[in-house]
Amino acid sequence: MPGTGTTMQLVTELQTILAEERVTANDTLLAQHSSDESYHTAHLPDIVVFPETAEEIRAVINCADAYDVPVTPYGYGSSLEASVIPQQGGIVVDFANMDKILNVRENDFLVTVQPGVTRSQLEKELKKYGLFFPVDPGADATLGGMAATNASGTTSVKYGIMRDNVRDLEVVTADGSIIHTGNLAAKSSSGYHLNGLFVGSEGTLGCFSELTLQVTGIPEHILAGRAEFTSVDDAVNAVIAIMQSGIPVARVELVDEEAITQMNLYSETDYPEVPTLFLELHGNEAGLQQDVQFMENIVTDMNCRQVEFETDTAGRNKLWEARHNAAYAFIHNHPGRKQMVTDVCVPISELAGAIKDARTAISDSGLPGGIVGHVGDGNYHILLMLNPDDPDAIERADMLNERIVSYALERGGTCTGEHGVGTGKRKYQEREHGEALRVMRSIKQALDPHDRLNPGKVIE
C-alpha cells in the first residue's frame, strides 16, 4: 500500500490520463469497492478508476507498474469468494462506464459486449432479436465478472457454463498488451486455448475489455414446474434418474424445505414447504410433451407427491424469480447476519450421499441454513447464515465448508462449481489440484511476473 502522498500523486497522474471525475480516492467510493456479497473481510482500495477503453485500462496498468501498486478488476461486486476485494489495496478498476452492447450478430448467434454490461441489460436487448444468453447465475452480475469467475447457474445443465459460451475476449494483459483470445468461428484448433485459460482467471491474468458471447434462440416452447417430494433423498434420486434417462432438461434445481420456507416468506409464494425440484424443459411442442410424460413417470417412481406445471409466462417467471432470490431470502430474513455459501460440485453418482452429508453438516453446525442447487450438474449450495462478529459462528461455518469440500474432493469433485476461488477457496487449491497447482503458478508467473493483477487471488 502506498503512502498518502504517493496515492495523491498517483490520483493526479491517473486523472490526466483518464479524466478527473473517473479517478477517485473518495471515502464513500473506496468503501463501496471494499467488499463483495459474502462474509469475507472487507479491505479498502486506495483509488477507484472508471476506464472507458482498453487503452485506458492499459494506461492504468502502466501507472500501477510505475507506482508498484496492485490492480483489482471490479464488476457488480456480487462475488462470493472475495474475488473483487482489494486485499492489498491499490487500484480498483470498476467497469461501470464500459457498459455498451457493441454488436449483435444475429445470424451468427453472437453478441459483443463491454465487460460492465449486466446480465439483465443483455437479456433485455437480446429479446428484441428472439435470442437469449443462456448463463444465468441468479445475481445480476456483469458479463465481465461472470467470465472472470467462470460463472454458471440454473440453465448450465443444458447450455453450458461461461467458458462454453465465450467465443472471444479482448484482454489487457499485465505487460499492457491488448490481445484477443479467440475468434468468431464456432470451433478452432488454432494455437493454445487462451479463451478457456482467461475465463475463470478472476482478473489475475488480465482485465477483460470486450467479450464476444455465444447466444441462443429463445426456445419455441418452454415448460416449467415444480415436483414436490416428502424427502430430500427421493428428490435427489429423481434428479439422478432424470439425468440418466437422457431427457434434455434445461433446468433442474433442488430447493430443500428450509429454503422453500425462506422463499415463501420473501417472495410471497405459497409453495408447499417440502423438498422440491424446480424444473424446466425447452423444445418443440411434440417433443416436450413426450419428455414431460417420461419425466412424470420417473418422478412418480421416486415417490413424488405432486408435479405442478406453470401454464403461463407469468407463473414461470414468478417461479424462477423466487428460485433466484433464495439466497437473498435467507439474507433478508436474518437481519444482521451474513451469508456463507458452499459451492462444491460432485459426480452425479455421488450426489445423494453428498446432500445427505450436507444436511447433517448444517444440523451439526447449529446455524440456520438450507440447501439449493443446480443438482443436474452435481452442484449444490448450503446457504448458511452467521453473525460476522461472532468468531465461534465463523469457525463453525469454516468447519462446515471444510467438511463439505473434503467430502467432494474425496469423490473426484471440486471445491467450487461456479463461484470461483478468490481467497475463500484458496486453501483447498493444493489439495484439489496437487502438482497441477505448480503448473498454474508457472503460468501466472509467466504472464504476470510482478504479481500486479489481483494479487493473492486463485494462486498464492
Add this chain to the structure above:
Amino acid sequence: MPGTGTTMQLVTELQTILAEERVTANDTLLAQHSSDESYHTAHLPDIVVFPETAEEIRAVINCADAYDVPVTPYGYGSSLEASVIPQQGGIVVDFANMDKILNVRENDFLVTVQPGVTRSQLEKELKKYGLFFPVDPGADATLGGMAATNASGTTSVKYGIMRDNVRDLEVVTADGSIIHTGNLAAKSSSGYHLNGLFVGSEGTLGCFSELTLQVTGIPEHILAGRAEFTSVDDAVNAVIAIMQSGIPVARVELVDEEAITQMNLYSETDYPEVPTLFLELHGNEAGLQQDVQFMENIVTDMNCRQVEFETDTAGRNKLWEARHNAAYAFIHNHPGRKQMVTDVCVPISELAGAIKDARTAISDSGLPGGIVGHVGDGNYHILLMLNPDDPDAIERADMLNERIVSYALERGGTCTGEHGVGTGKRKYQEREHGEALRVMRSIKQALDPHDRLNPGKVIE
C-alpha cells in the same frame, strides 16, 4: 539430432528402463513413425519407444533431457498437419501399448482410457452400456491424438468438440511431473483451466497418459438422410437456414458433386451426383417427427430437389461410412497422389461466400478436388489431390490454402477448425492470433523451457 553412437547409448539406457523390445531404432519402425496421412515431408526419428505407464513416459522424458533430444508423441498417425512428424528427430513416443479402457462410470457418463485407445475400440465398448463418445473425426484416431489436436467432426454441431468432452487428463509434463488437469465434476471454477489448455496443445506441453471423457447416452431415436440440391449455393443456404431455425441437428454435412462422385466410386453407393447435405437428428420420437417436418419445409424453400431418409440402421451406417471415407475415396481414386486438405472455419453468416470462393479456388488451382464439411459449424475442407514430386502442384496447393485461410481470417474465422496447427498452419499463427501469440509463447516457455516436447509444432 544425436550421432549414431549416442543414439545407441540412449537406446541401451531406455531399454534398461522400459524393456528391450519396447525401445527400437529399427529402420522399418523408424520409417513408420516418420510421416502422417498428409502431403507434409516425412522425417525419421532416431528412436521409437512404447511406454506402458505414466512413470515410463516420465523416464523417457528424463532420458531425453539428459541427452538433449526432442520427444514427439504419436497416436495413430492420422494427423493432417505434420503434428506427429519428428522433424528434429529424437524420440517418438508411440502409445500403442497404452490401449486399455480403464473404467466406465456408467452412471456419471464418464469413461477413463489410456491415450492409445482408438475411437472405434471405445465405441465398441461403450455400446455395451448404451453409451457413445460423441466426437467423430472420421479417421479411427486414438483418443490421445484427438485430444492433442482438439479434434471434432460430424457430430460436433450438437455434442461439441474434444475440448468440450474432456473432463480430466493425466499429463506428464516437460519437467517430469505427472499432473491431473481436471476432475470428475460436470463443471468447476477452481484454478486455471488446464484441461482446455492441454487439449489442442499437440504434445508441445506434455504427454497425455490418461484421459477421462464425457460420454452420452445413445439417443432414443436417430434419423439420417440426404437432401439433394441442384446448386451448392442452395445447399449452403439451406444449412444456414436450418442452423438459424434452432432445429437441434446432430449432423449436417455438405458433400459437393465432385466428392459424391468419388464417394460413389469408392463406397459403391449410387447417390445422385449433385450437391448434397447428409443430415442426422437425435431425439425422442415425437420431437423428431416435428423437427423433420420443419426441416423438410426449410430445405424445400431452398430449392431442395429431394430429401431421402434412411429407414434402417444399415442404410444409416452405409451413409455415414461413405461420408467418412470421402477423403480416402479421393486418395484411392488418385493413385500416386497425396492429399492436401484445407480446414478453415468461418462464422455461419460467412459460409455461403466462403464456399463460393472455395469452388473458384479449386478451379483456379487446376488440381482435382472437392469440398466436404461440417458446415453446421462453418467448418469445411477442400480435398485437393497432388503429385508430391511436382513442385508446381505443391505451389498451387499452397497458394490455394493461403487464399482460403486469408478469406477466413479476414472474416473472423480460423485457419484450422479441427486438424490442428502442426507445422502446416504455423505460418498463419501470427496473422490469426496477433499479440496473443506472444502469450502462447510465454506459456510454452514457462512449461517447457528447453523446448523438449514436439519442438517446432504450433509455436515456433
